[in-house]
Amino acid sequence: MTALDLAPLWRSTIGFDRLIDLIEDSVRWTGGDNYPPYNIERAGEDHYQISLALAGFTPDEVSVTAEQNMLTVEGRKAEKGSHQYLYQGISSRPFRRTFNLADYVQVKGASFENGMLKIDLVREVPEAMKPRQIAINVANAHQQVEHQQAA
Template sequence: MSTAFSLAPLFRSSVGFDRFNDLFETALRNEPGSSYPPYNVEEHGDDQYRIVIAAAGLQEDDLELQVEKGVLTVSGGKRDPKAESVTYLHQGIAQRAFKLSFRLADHIEIKAADLSNGLLSIDLLRVVPEEAKAKRIPINGAQKPALQH
């Protein structure tokens, strides 16, 4: 009997991390209520990411995005539900308030956010400055440096 397991939960709330340890710590934190609303974290190339959040029934004014200390926080919910004079015979579309947090890796920048067809898409880009990029060090095997005594 073989047991298969998925590492997908480790990648849900971290974007742009290449270090397994950071992902593991985030997965262990497992905050209550973090499953609503449903969302995807997508990779669109080596340095491009997108977070897509199901925001059915919400408008741009009902949503707020904020980045502070490397954490992207997305919160939302109907601001004034009493403003509508609607009697629901069945209410299957959840319109409760929510708050999602995503810890961003170093050098991840928010490029754009768009609300279309009930989906909030947040585009992210990793922009690594030259001084932080890996540098190749040449090895001069043909000539040996002279040691001074």
């Protein structure tokens, strides 16, 4: 299957535009650029961590930007004179890596140690959006009590 027709979803869904766009983007993704390498791990029920291997970069050469439902990590090496490499295996090319975040996922912090950038994420669902128990009022509570006593 090389093409996925999402037209039926557009005809029968309302308010799922972002989800459908994510599906279309993932189908078009060719996997051409996988630099820098990264891991995404679940550190708890609502805690996640993204780790990027940034060998040769310093914290000053990397920026992390959090927007609504989007996390962007960019890096650009500062030019520090001319080098005469006999072999250059450590990449110093600029990069831009974006991650789509689910609703209510917030970036809580980032740390850089030993060439690894670690970004901590937490899903914080607002209290108003969490499930809650609804009490059921009985209209004829007095009649029920009398009926139970008679039985």
